[in-house]
Amino acid sequence: MPEKPYDHIQIELKWHTRWENADFYKAEENSAKPKFYVLEMLPYPSGTLHIGHIRNYSIGDALARYKWMRGYNVLHPMGWDAFGLPAENAAIANKVPPREWTLQNIAAMKKTHRRFAFSYDWDREVSTCEPNYYRWNQWFFLKMLERGLAYRKRALVNWCPKCATVLANEQVVEGCCWRHEDTPVEQRALEQWFLKITDYADQLLADMAQLEGGWPERVLTMQRNWIGRSEGAEIDFKLASTIQPIRVFTTRVDTIYGATCVILAPEHPLNEQILTADQQASAKAMVDARAGRDPGDIAKEGFFTGHFAVNPFSGEQVPIWVGNFVLMGYGTGAIMAVPAHDERDFEFCRKYGIAVRPVIRPVDGALGVEPGLKEAFPDDGIVENSGQWSGIASEEARRQMAAYAEQHGFGKAAVTFRIKDWGISRQRYWGTPIPVIHCPTCGVVPVPDEQLPVILPEQIAITGAGRSPLENVPSFVNVACPKCGEPAKRETDTMDTFIDSSWYFYRYCDPHNDRQPFDPAKIEYWFEIDQYIGGVEHAILHLIYSRFFTKVMRDLGLIKNSEPARRLFTQGMVIAEGAKMSKSKGNVVGADMLAEKFGADTARMFVLFAAPPEKEVDWRFEGAEGIYRFLGRVYRFVTRNLGGAGGSGASDRQVRRKLHQTIEKLTVDFETRWHFNTCIAGIMELMNVLYAEEANISAAAIQEVAEKLALMLAPFAPYLSQEIWEELGREGPVFRQAWPAFDPELAKEDEAEIVVQVNGKLRARISVPFGTPKEELERLALADERVQVHIAGKQVKKIITVPDKLVNIVVG
RNA sequence: GGGGCUGUGGCGGAAUUGGCAGACGCACCAGAUUUAGGUUCUGGCGUUCGAGAGGACGUAAGGGUUCAAGUCCCUUCAGCCCCACCA
Numbered sequence A: 001m002p003e004k005p006y007d008h009i010q011i012e013l014k015w016h017t018r019w020e021n022a023d024f025y026k027a028e029e030n031s032a033k034p035k036f037y038v039l040e041m042l043p044y045p046s047g048t049l050h051i052g053h054i055r056n057y058s059i060g061d062a063l064a065r066y067k068w069m070r071g072y073n074v075l076h077p078m079g080w081d082a083f084g085l086p087a088e089n090a091a092i093a094n095k096v097p098p099r100e101w102t103l104q105n106i107a108a109m110k111k112t113h114r115r116f117a118f119s120y121d122w123d124r125e126v127s128t129c130e131p132n133y134y135r136w137n138q139w140f141f142l143k144m145l146e147r148g149l150a151y152r153k154r155a156l157v158n159w160c161p162k163c164a165t166v167l168a169n170e171q172v173v174e175g176c177c178w179r180h181e182d183t184p185v186e187q188r189a190l191e192q193w194f195l196k197i198t199d200y201a202d203q204l205l206a207d208m209a210q211l212e213g214g215w216p217e218r219v220l221t222m223q224r225n226w227i228g229r230s231e232g233a234e235i236d237f238k239l240a241s242t243i244q245p246i247r248v249f250t251t252r253v254d255t256i257y258g259a260t261c262v263i264l265a266p267e268h269p270l271n272e273q274i275l276t277a278d279q280q281a282s283a284k285a286m287v288d289a290r291a292g293r294d295p296g297d298i299a300k301e302g303f304f305t306g307h308f309a310v311n312p313f314s315g316e317q318v319p320i321w322v323g324n325f326v327l328m329g330y331g332t333g334a335i336m337a338v339p340a341h342d343e344r345d346f347e348f349c350r351k352y353g354i355a356v357r358p359v360i361r362p363v364d365g366a367l368g369v370e371p372g373l374k375e376a377f378p379d380d381g382i383v384e385n386s387g388q389w390s391g392i393a394s395e396e397a398r399r400q401m402a403a404y405a406e407q408h409g410f411g412k413a414a415v416t417f418r419i420k421d422w423g424i425s426r427q428r429y430w431g432t433p434i435p436v437i438h439c440p441t442c443g444v445v446p447v448p449d450e451q452l453p454v455i456l457p458e459q460i461a462i463t464g465a466g467r468s469p470l471e472n473v474p475s476f477v478n479v480a481c482p483k484c485g486e487p488a489k490r491e492t493d494t495m496d497t498f499i500d501s502s503w504y505f506y507r508y509c510d511p512h513n514d515r516q517p518f519d520p521a522k523i524e525y526w527f528e529i530d531q532y533i534g535g536v537e538h539a540i541l542h543l544i545y546s547r548f549f550t551k552v553m554r555d556l557g558l559i560k561n562s563e564p565a566r567r568l569f570t571q572g573m574v575i576a577e578g579a580k581m582s583k584s585k586g587n588v589v590g591a592d593m594l595a596e597k598f599g600a601d602t603a604r605m606f607v608l609f610a611a612p613p614e615k616e617v618d619w620r621f622e623g624a625e626g627i628y629r630f631l632g633r634v635y636r637f638v639t640r641n642l643g644g645a646g647g648s649g650a651s652d653r654q655v656r657r658k659l660h661q662t663i664e665k666l667t668v669d670f671e672t673r674w675h676f677n678t679c680i681a682g683i684m685e686l687m688n689v690l691y692a693e694e695a696n697i698s699a700a701a702i703q704e705v706a707e708k709l710a711l712m713l714a715p716f717a718p719y720l721s722q723e724i725w726e727e728l729g730r731e732g733p734v735f736r737q738a739w740p741a742f743d744p745e746l747a748k749e750d751e752a753e754i755v756v757q758v759n760g761k762l763r764a765r766i767s768v769p770f771g772t773p774k775e776e777l778e779r780l781a782l783a784d785e786r787v788q789v790h791i792a793g794k795q796v797k798k799i800i801t802v803p804d805k806l807v808n809i810v811v812g
Numbered sequence B: 001g002g003g004g005c006u007g008u009g010g011c012g013g014a015a016u017u018g019g020c021a022g023a024c025g026c027a028c029c030a031g032a033u034u035u036a037g038g039u040u041c042u043g044g045c046g047u048u049c050g051a052g053a054g055g056a057c058g059u060a061a062g063g064g065u066u067c068a069a070g071u072c073c074c075u076u077c078a079g080c081c082c083c084a085c086c087a
Helices: A013-023 A051-069 A089-093 A100-110 A119-128 A131-146 A197-206 A217-227 A253-258 A277-290 A343-351 A394-407 A498-508 A520-526 A542-555 A592-598 A600-610 A624-641 A652-671 A676-696 A699-713 A718-727 A774-783 A785-791
Strands: A034-039 A073-075 A150-160 A165-167 A186-195 A230-239 A246-250 A261-264 A302-310 A317-323 A334-337 A411-416 A436-439 A443-446 A478-480 A487-490 A531-535 A568-571 A574-576 A751-758 A761-769 A796-802 A806-811
Touching (some): A051 A531, A051 A568, A051 A574, A051 A600, A131 A150, A131 A443, A131 A498, A197 A217, A197 A542, A217 A542, A217 A568, A230 A253, A230 A394, A246 A253, A246 A261, A246 A334, A246 A411, A253 A394, A261 A302, A277 A302, A277 A317, A498 A542, A592 A624, A600 A676, A600 A718, A624 A676, A652 A676, A676 A699, A751 A785, A761 A785, A774 A785, A774 A796, A774 A806, A785 A806
Parallel strands (some): A034 A531, A261 A317, A531 A568
Antiparallel strands (some): A150 A186, A230 A246, A230 A411, A261 A334, A302 A317, A436 A443, A436 A487, A478 A487, A751 A761, A796 A806
């Protein structure tokens, strides 16, 4: 026997992912029980394995194997095949990337783009370089363009002057560029492509009812807040001096008689018309000062424009101000300030000496005592000092006043969403090229279908100049307009890679289709997804985007379901030294080390053993050895006992009982809560019993135990269980076998152990046959010596008895 | 500022509905095997009093409900996450 007998079945983790993908997770269309499990784990093409991914993968893989053994048809899509990449396993195994240029460039980009901080993005973005996949991204984009769901407009973006590049919001750290911590980020207006996710805001919200119960409440709440629907009214305040009225959004039109000024966002378009040059400069300074900063740290500031607007209800002239706390991105970018009934307005107006005028009386209180105190901001109440509306309850007043505004043409009831349209333009080299051509005469022209996909040029220079590097590739940019044939320019922006992840699971169902994104019939077979597994960090990004895409695809007639996934499981993040593990923090733990030292079985089992899957786990290396030891114990036990004469059989009954108890425990856990750490602990307990009783187990019992062990370990340690399976002389993949059944009779203990308490404290234990009557239990408990000691000289007041479990004697 | 989650030994964590707190593993200690180390096997391992049998205390802190609370309720503290001037 070799010194470390388990070592020869240790296989590299990376190889493992391919091996599995190739052979065992192909869908079987004829299965009686179609089930679909999507995992967010894709195999890595390079040597970098992130421990967080091992976790995600191990959880999903254990479930997939279990479900398979339970007779489900499991689609366990593993990435590359779905994107039509060269599927040769050997290429991956030998760490030869499928497209070398891609990876080289990614390595270069890695140095300048923070997006790589997210391991999840890594595989997504690699996949994005594949024409076979982004062809269908482009197809979708053009379909959306046709329907007005994709559009182009000028928008403000973060800009770092030192990098000379656009930054995503996440790349702005405390108002400065993440790479230049002393360089404040500026706002620049650039032409950007957007998808109209706001058209679906109501549906995204309403359809959450279908997800109730299947998705974690926390994720639904986050999405609800993110979408942020609020009902209110839009009201026009006419300017005395110009033609264009200021439209404000308010949820409290009932307070409009208390509006003592109108405040514009510093970026408000009207500012260009009404502000002096100096004022415009101050407004711009406000915008710059605000970028990326913690709003709590910014004092409210503003200035009077010198102009006035008319309150259409009261006819009063109110001053127009510009305020840094008014957001252009929400509502209309202008508000009416009602300082008596809004804390923010109050803070602003008090600072600048603007009048405070209460108009809402609490139902059981007086009007506006000491404005500014918390109590002085009643939510709803009775409208006062408001002309014909005085005396009406807030809610009713809101309804009536909105209707009145609409009748008289100066406003209407309106719903505003917090969610904004999805800006998908990226000035990055890679990503799916946006398939349009800009023609000087025809305008924006879609790339005709037969010219798809638009492919990225391979030889490019990463300039870091802040414009897409594609602009410097004349062969890519200079094209003929498909409409008029005259010289035109190709769009150089690429798509956000969240596009790719928004529908990848549909593509998984039909990965090699080259005529359409997928065959709708196949989607109908597999969808909705029964169980989706992913990190909670995607609650409002990926998980909203993919819901949006699903609805768009449904409206395109491609699919029938409105939601992608019926159930969502959010696994906890992997934390290192108290901080979220990310490449930018440099605290990423590679799993390679773990896999190389102990092998794939140990690596995956260890991350499952560390904590239940929904829990955050602080990563530490110690402890992996325990799993390695355990697997060695299993292997040694099986190999040294199989084929032997066996022991007396005196412990068979006990061993069988433990075995069936263990199977029961695992089965229940897999069916309910996926606490794999306790599953593994259960198997360890079984092993401890086996070691203790080893000499007294018959050959037949050994055989049974070894077989069931292999089956139970299959979801967690596939290699070892396969090895045992073959040691047993059995053939084929072990997880093609049925999950072992447990016999409740065998699992049952012979006798019930009764806990005897006196005044709630444990004093004795007695063994009795199951079903012993209450009176008998009480008699036995009272008779126990140790109980006697504690009740001696005291009066027994009460006895609580739980059959087969507990007797509690209350004495006084 | 708003919303949510979590607090159990030296550490990761068990305890399914209120019913034996600390399963399982790590670390540590001791013993066996070994020339030694490593490996492997066996045993110990919350705090404290006691020679021992055994007792007392103990699940962030305080209070409550209950025969019985890690678990339910209230208050406080600490940590983490998400959103954040959303009119």
